[in-house]
Amino acid sequence: MxxxxxxxxxxxxxxxxFWPWLARIPFGRLPGDIHIQRDGFDLYFPITTGLLxxxxxxxLIWLFRR
Structure with a gap:
């Protein structure tokens, strides 16, 4: 532990x-992430990002337990 x-x-x-360089990676805007914008409403549901x-x-956890 x-x-x-x-x-x-x-x-x-x-x-x-390394955040200034990591912010340039399109992580969080992957294909499969749902982003809906309407008047007064904004929904972002990162399905693909969550799976990744x-x-x-x-x-990583599997490697550390070995």
Whole structure:
């Protein structure tokens, strides 16, 4: 558990340091993400982004448990 928490902390730190470059990646605007705009209403439902994040996190957790 300690390894996982330290690794996640380092990952968040790295993401914060590299944010100017990470913001240019079209992550969060992938095909399959639903975005509806109407008068006074804005809905964003990131289906594909959520699946991708889930797959990457599952892979990382699986690798750390080995």
């Amino acid at each position: 300690q390894k996982l928490l330290i690794s996640l902390g380092l990952l968040v730190l790295a993401a914060g340091l 994040v889930s797959a990457v996190l599952s892979l």
